[in-house]
Amino acid sequence: MGSPLPAPSLLHDLRAATRFHHRDLEDDLSLTSRALTRDSYAQLLGLFYGFHRMHEPMLDRLFAGDEFWPPRRRLEPIVHDLRLLGRTETDLTDLPCAEVPPIGSRAGGLGCLYVFEGATLGGQVIARHLACSGDLPREAKSYFAGRGRRAGPMWRDTCAILEREVAPGDRPEAVAAACAVFSALHAWLAPFIEAGRVGT
Numbered sequence: 001m002g003s004p005l006p007a008p009s010l011l012h013d014l015r016a017a018t019r020f021h022h023r024d025l026e027d028d029l030s031l032t033s034r035a036l037t038r039d040s041y042a043q044l045l046g047l048f049y050g051f052h053r054m055h056e057p058m059l060d061r062l063f064a065g066d067e068f069w070p071p072r073r074r075l076e077p078i079v080h081d082l083r084l085l086g087r088t089e090t091d092l093t094d095l096p097c098a099e100v101p102p103i104g105s106r107a108g109g110l111g112c113l114y115v116f117e118g119a120t121l122g123g124q125v126i127a128r129h130l131a132c133s134g135d136l137p138r139e140a141k142s143y144f145a146g147r148g149r150r151a152g153p154m155w156r157d158t159c160a161i162l163e164r165e166v167a168p169g170d171r172p173e174a175v176a177a178a179c180a181v182f183s184a185l186h187a188w189l190a191p192f193i194e195a196g197r198v199g200t
Helices: 010-029 038-062 075-084 089-094 106-130 148-165 168-188 190-199
Strands: none
Touching: 010 106, 010 148, 010 168, 010 190, 038 075, 038 106, 038 168, 038 190, 075 089, 106 148, 106 168, 168 190
């Protein structure tokens, strides 16, 4: 008898479970083909701000003391971009925040990180599309383009962190959290998605 096949990796499980979530969200947003005005771009960034504003404090608690976490926070580049688009501190305070599922465990937080960090790779492609729009300030693309050449290496490092930090018994929790984040984000971005359909 041959040796038993090795168990699938956590990344395999995450990719398999979130594949359709990722595809549907990407197709509905259509950010690499949709023409964004200054106002629609600010609307999109405002929605991402309201989403990350609810997640980041939870991840701050779960990853307190972890060196990998601070460089992966996403709120700061969004704030940078929104300010360049003319949004004030009061405007930011008044932005609505998403209702998101609570993340109560480290494994769940790492599943969430899988979604957010994976998005930085697609963000490079989106940033190149945004660069073709003369209506947007060139410097106001930090959220999508901020990683630059570091995006690939940081993603590979994230993959290694996930495999190292999530115990086999905690994998279902990480996968469930990743799927929940995708579902919540898709629902939260619905106004932007619908506005794009109306405009086509």
